[in-house]
Amino acid sequence: MVEIKRRKTDRRTLYTIRVIKDAFIKLVKEELYSKVTITQICREADITRSTFYLHFTSITDVLNAVLDDALFLVQDSTTGLDTDDNYSLIILIRTNL
Numbered sequence: 001m002v003e004i005k006r007r008k009t010d011r012r013t014l015y016t017i018r019v020i021k022d023a024f025i026k027l028v029k030e031e032l033y034s035k036v037t038i039t040q041i042c043r044e045a046d047i048t049r050s051t052f053y054l055h056f057t058s059i060t061d062v063l064n065a066v067l068d069d070a071l072f073l074v075q076d077s078t079t080g081l082d083t084d085d086n087y088s089l090i091i092l093i094r095t096n097l
Contacts, residue, residue: 013055016054017055017065019045019046019047020047021062021066022045023041023042023045024041024059024062024063027041033063
């Protein structure tokens with residue numbers, strides 16, 4: 001596995017990671033996980049492939065990041081956020097694998 005250099009986490013980096021994850025979630029809701037491509041994610045997020053690869057190594061890497069976020073929110077009941085949507089997302093992704 002290729003090791004990614006960890007970049008300083010500034011606002012732009014956080015924004016880019018968020019739009020990649022959001023694009024991934026949108027696409028997985030529309031079609032099977034196995035049909036989603038990096039090209040689709042990049043188009044939906046309005047980023048280049050090189051920007052994608054600055055932050056993630058593969059679609060599976062994005063999936064893991066999204067699941068980590070969702071599981072963190074489900075486990076952290078003190079956030080006051082609605083965790084039902086996150087749990088539903090986990091179930092949706094698992095059924096599409």
